[in-house]
Amino acid sequence: MTETTTESTETTKTQAPLADIGVTGLATMGRNLARNLARNGHVVAVHNRTQARTDALIAEHGSEGTFVPTSSLRELAAVLKRPRTVIVMVQAGAPTDEVLDQLAEVLEPGDIVVDGGNAHFIDTRRRESTLRERGIHFVGVGISGGEEGALNGPSIMPGGTPEAYQTLGPILESIAAKVDGTPCCTHVGPDGAGHFVKMVHNGIEYADMQLIAESYDLLRTVLGKTPAELAEIFRGWNEGDLESFLIEITAEVLATKDPRGDQPLVDVILDQAEQKGTGRWTVQIALDLGSPVSGIAEAVFARSLSAHAAQRAAARELLAGPTEAVSIDDPDTFVGDVRRALYASKVVAYAQGFDMIRAGSQLYDWNIDLGKIATIWRGGCIIRARFLDRIREAYEKRPDLPSLMVDPYFAKAVSEGQASWRRVVSVAAAAGVPVPGFSATLAFYDGLRRDRLPAALIQGMRDLFGAHTYRRIDADGTFHLDWSGDRSEREA
Ligand SMILES: NC(=O)C1=CN([C@@H]2O[C@H](COP(=O)(O)OP(=O)(O)OC[C@H]3O[C@@H](n4cnc5c(N)ncnc54)[C@H](OP(=O)(O)O)[C@@H]3O)[C@@H](O)[C@H]2O)C=CC1
Numbered sequence: 001m002t003e004t005t006t007e008s009t010e011t012t013k014t015q016a017p018l019a020d021i022g023v024t025g026l027a028t029m030g031r032n033l034a035r036n037l038a039r040n041g042h043v044v045a046v047h048n049r050t051q052a053r054t055d056a057l058i059a060e061h062g063s064e065g066t067f068v069p070t071s072s073l074r075e076l077a078a079v080l081k082r083p084r085t086v087i088v089m090v091q092a093g094a095p096t097d098e099v100l101d102q103l104a105e106v107l108e109p110g111d112i113v114v115d116g117g118n119a120h121f122i123d124t125r126r127r128e129s130t131l132r133e134r135g136i137h138f139v140g141v142g143i144s145g146g147e148e149g150a151l152n153g154p155s156i157m158p159g160g161t162p163e164a165y166q167t168l169g170p171i172l173e174s175i176a177a178k179v180d181g182t183p184c185c186t187h188v189g190p191d192g193a194g195h196f197v198k199m200v201h202n203g204i205e206y207a208d209m210q211l212i213a214e215s216y217d218l219l220r221t222v223l224g225k226t227p228a229e230l231a232e233i234f235r236g237w238n239e240g241d242l243e244s245f246l247i248e249i250t251a252e253v254l255a256t257k258d259p260r261g262d263q264p265l266v267d268v269i270l271d272q273a274e275q276k277g278t279g280r281w282t283v284q285i286a287l288d289l290g291s292p293v294s295g296i297a298e299a300v301f302a303r304s305l306s307a308h309a310a311q312r313a314a315a316r317e318l319l320a321g322p323t324e325a326v327s328i329d330d331p332d333t334f335v336g337d338v339r340r341a342l343y344a345s346k347v348v349a350y351a352q353g354f355d356m357i358r359a360g361s362q363l364y365d366w367n368i369d370l371g372k373i374a375t376i377w378r379g380g381c382i383i384r385a386r387f388l389d390r391i392r393e394a395y396e397k398r399p400d401l402p403s404l405m406v407d408p409y410f411a412k413a414v415s416e417g418q419a420s421w422r423r424v425v426s427v428a429a430a431a432g433v434p435v436p437g438f439s440a441t442l443a444f445y446d447g448l449r450r451d452r453l454p455a456a457l458i459q460g461m462r463d464l465f466g467a468h469t470y471r472r473i474d475a476d477g478t479f480h481l482d483w484s485g486d487r488s489e490r491e492a
């Protein structure tokens, strides 16, 4: 029997079954996650700070499953089966702490609290340790897929203890997206591992979106293609190795007209990209880990630059652009070059993200299985893409792969694309089209493959001005040159 009506809260309370799971925070994500849980047969107790959201959920979707509406966290705790499981889907940051403090007062040792928001993994580690002292299992869970994914199957990245996953895992797996029958949900690792992986997912998301935006800009500026023509090109690309959710929605955005007029919607949207923070966190943490995520960093910086409206307006008046027009002999060949450059750059951005996950896993002793991460990103999440199956294969074949770039499949794919990639970056520079993503990822590729890097010169300079020492290619140890004296070398 489905408890769906709001006419009498009292009736609902007295007849309410003990719920399997609770969800507090019923905005975009929480509401759809609760519906997904209910549609999959779980009895879901729901709560929101502002009662109207709870009432709206029950009124509009109460018939989709068994919901138990509640009007306080204490009431939510009272209607849950023991040990209780509560998913918190509220705004990240201070609001999450507030809700966790309130929940800690009404829960008991052995209960499980899940934070499904976009929390910083350092906060998750802190919260896990605080709640552990009270005997409560705290599980930081990365959830990706946006509004539609939360309803129909997101990609789910849970951290926390293996014990908590034993209870929580089957529930989360039941609502996750499925690819070839495999749920896009796995126990990522302890404490903050799930939120760390979600953070890097979002960093990759930023890079992927930036690279697609650069492709659009180049084809539009250099070839003069219209948004409608470009929508067709992206639709075509979505049939091949670039097939992904982001390419699919690119075509959709470009094909859409302004509802207020006849021009393309993309031409009336303000060109200042916003960001909530997960991309920035990825780069901040990557700096601490010494993980060179240059493609992701350029994507974050490109959003920042776009938002500096006053600087851009001042510079537009003063800074000269190319004096000669770029002419492309064969537009179709150039479209193919951009497609190959996009694929190669994407491989680099994903490789950087996976390298960063490995670095985080080593530092925090999380033992994250990269093949499993690729597996759960194949469906449900924003960066879902056909080539993630290749990434899964690469890490399953060789879990200690030093970099995705040296997996035979990706090494071949990127090497085959490099000539196109170089042409695209050259044309962009000549045409004055900014391609920070394409350039940074190509530089990363060249940096990886070079026999000798100019880092040797940097080491020489460091030793000259600061006696920072250098190592030699032909002897063990560290050395210092007497730069201001007789230039003899001594072991440091
Ligand atoms: N939107 C998306 O596509 C995605 C979002 N996420 C993450 O999921 C979480 C939820 O996102 P979303 O659904 O967009 O909602 P929002 O991030 O917009 O948060 C709104 C919800 O938080 C509640 N809230 C805010 N402050 C408090 C507080 N002090 N005490 C209690 N409740 C509070 C609101 O309650 P009230 O109604 O009373 O204001 C409302 O339920 C966030 O952490 C977000 O980063 C993750 C993946 C995708």
Ligand SMILES: O=C(CO)[C@H](O)[C@H](O)COP(=O)(O)O
Residues within 6 Å of the ligand: 118, 143, 144, 145, 146, 202, 274, 275, 276, 277, 278, 279, 382
């Ligand atoms: O988590 C998400 C998807 O996985 C959100 O959609 C993402 O946080 C959006 O980020 P931003 O607003 O910074 O572009």
